[in-house]
Amino acid sequence: MRLIHTADWQLGKPFGRFPQEVRTALGEARFDAIDRIGALARERDAVHVLVAGDVFDSTGPADREVVQAVTRMGRAPCTWWLLPGNHDHARSDGLWSRVRRAAPANVRVVDTPEPVEMEEDAWLLPAPLEHRRTRDDPTSAFDGMATPDGALRIGLAHGSVVDFGARGEANNMIPPDRAQRSGLDYLALGDWHGFMPIGERAAYSGTPEVDRFGRDEPGGVIFADVRRGATPVIERVETGRYRWLERHWTLAGLDDFERELRDLRASVDQASTLVRLVLSGTLSLADRVAVGRTCSDDLSHALRWLDVDDTELTAQPTEDDIAAIDIQGALATATLLLKARVDAGGADYPVAAAALERLYVEAIRATEGAR
Numbered sequence: 001m002r003l004i005h006t007a008d009w010q011l012g013k014p015f016g017r018f019p020q021e022v023r024t025a026l027g028e029a030r031f032d033a034i035d036r037i038g039a040l041a042r043e044r045d046a047v048h049v050l051v052a053g054d055v056f057d058s059t060g061p062a063d064r065e066v067v068q069a070v071t072r073m074g075r076a077p078c079t080w081w082l083l084p085g086n087h088d089h090a091r092s093d094g095l096w097s098r099v100r101r102a103a104p105a106n107v108r109v110v111d112t113p114e115p116v117e118m119e120e121d122a123w124l125l126p127a128p129l130e131h132r133r134t135r136d137d138p139t140s141a142f143d144g145m146a147t148p149d150g151a152l153r154i155g156l157a158h159g160s161v162v163d164f165g166a167r168g169e170a171n172n173m174i175p176p177d178r179a180q181r182s183g184l185d186y187l188a189l190g191d192w193h194g195f196m197p198i199g200e201r202a203a204y205s206g207t208p209e210v211d212r213f214g215r216d217e218p219g220g221v222i223f224a225d226v227r228r229g230a231t232p233v234i235e236r237v238e239t240g241r242y243r244w245l246e247r248h249w250t251l252a253g254l255d256d257f258e259r260e261l262r263d264l265r266a267s268v269d270q271a272s273t274l275v276r277l278v279l280s281g282t283l284s285l286a287d288r289v290a291v292g293r294t295c296s297d298d299l300s301h302a303l304r305w306l307d308v309d310d311t312e313l314t315a316q317p318t319e320d321d322i323a324a325i326d327i328q329g330a331l332a333t334a335t336l337l338l339k340a341r342v343d344a345g346g347a348d349y350p351v352a353a354a355a356l357e358r359l360y361v362e363a364i365r366a367t368e369g370a371r
Contacts, residue, residue: 001122001152004041004078005222005234007052007190008207009033010087011069012061015211022274022305026211029241031068033208036239037221038076044223047078048118052190052205053085053129053158059095061088066095066102074104079118082109084128085158085190086172091130110156113141118154121228123147125184127157129172139174142182152228155179155187161198178202186226195220200231208239213246213276242304244274251281251313257291261299274305280312285357288315315353317342 011030015023041049056065073080082099084090090111100109110116110126118124125145127138139157147153159172172191179187179201187202194215196204209219219240225233245268249260257279264275283291292310300306317339341352 001048001119001154001226002044002046003048003050003154003224003226004037004044004046005050005052005186005188005203005205005224006037006208007158007188007205008054008085008193009051009069009209010054010057010207010211012065013057013211018305025304026242030209030211031072032241033219033239034069034072035075037208038073038078040221040223040237040239041076041078046223049073049076049078049080050124050154050156050188051080051082052156052188053083054087054190055082055085056088056095059088059091061095063098066098070099070103070107073107076106078106080107081116081118081124081126081156082107083126083156083158083190084109084111084130086129086132089129089132113145115145115147121148121150122152122154125153125155125182127155127159129158134172137174137178138172139178139182139187142178142184145182150228152226153182153184154226155182155184155202157187158190160191161189161202161204176202185228185230186224186232188222188224195222195236197234203234206236210240210242210244213244213274216243216245218243242272242274243268244276246276246278248278248280251279251283251287251291253283254287254290256281257287257294261294265302270302271304273303275303276307277309278312279308279310282314282316284320285315285317286320288313289357315342315357 009030013027013030015026037049084096088095090096096109096111110124111128113127116124116126125142127141129138138159139155142155157174159174161174161176175181176198179199184201189198189202189204192204193207194217195206203222205222207219208221218238220236220238223235223237247264249257251257295306295308322335322339338352338355341348
């Protein structure tokens with residue numbers, strides 16, 4: 001059997017920290033991923049798509065989100081098997097009843113732990129979650145799920161094979177040898193948002209559209225060729241539109257920044273990239289201001305989103321920096337006092353450095369405005 005294994009769509013995720021235009025773009029990309037998965041299924045002749053939990057970001061998505069999801073799935077020439085996960089766990093007469101009412105015939109909800117015949121000689125063993133968190137193994141029922149002799153046994157589950165700490169759920173624990181214990185030919189897992197094989201017969205597909213920093217790889221799905229009694233052949237296929245990158249640049253001069261910037265721009269599609277940038281090191285006051293201007297006036301507009309943390313990027317004013325301020329009287333005295341405090345370091349260094357940088361910026365603006 002050829003199939004697509006995917007998980008953790010989290011449709012309706014609000015992305016509340018971003019401005020409205022970014023939230024809208026990220027939200028739509030998650031629905032568009034359904035179309036890309038459907039196109040991949042058509043291209044690879046995969047007649048089944050297994051969605052291993054967290055189809056939706058909550059148990060109460062808007063009606064539009066439910067209808068958009070099932071409508072897009074309905075256009076693809078395959079059967080979609082939807083498993084409740086921890087974000088969209090099964091409740092009586094809840095979300096999944098709504099999905100059933102709206103869904104076309106090729107969208108199947110598996111919200112009870114009972115084997116389901118996918119096609120002749122192929123059975124799906126689902127492990128739906130009834131609660132967001134449980135200390136029980138959601139796949140323990142697999143051992144008692146009888147299927148005909150010689151039939152494919154494919155498990156579908158959502159939970160943690162290892163303790164992912166802050167990046168996953170430490171509940172809903174699944175033993176790493178579950179596929180072997182329960183005689184599964186393949187176990188399709190969800191919860192971990194990155195691609196991760198677990199032994200020879202189980203894997204996390206990751207999310208088709210990345211939704212957080214800390215994972216440089218684009219979103220993707222698994223294309224699997226599963227045969228009875230054989231090790232399944234799995235292939236990760238990229239489907240993500242947006243990339244979420246973290247970069248840490250240590251700068252000793254403006255040349256370092258410009259080199260890193262060139263490398264970043266050459267390696268990504270800027271309009272489809274979100275970047276969390278951490279800057280550290282020591283620059284002249286002029287160079288630090290130039291870096292800030294490039295980030296705010298250029299890079300932030302080229303990227304889909306830019307978040308800059310420059311708290312560890314210190315300015316060490318040079319004589320040229322001070323001369324460029326070109327002030328006299330009381331301001332000149334204040335400038336020299338601030339420079340002395342910056343040079344000395346100490347507890348008031350951050351305030352003195354910020355004040356001197358502000359003074360420098362305003363002086364440069366005044367000079368540019370007079371031209």
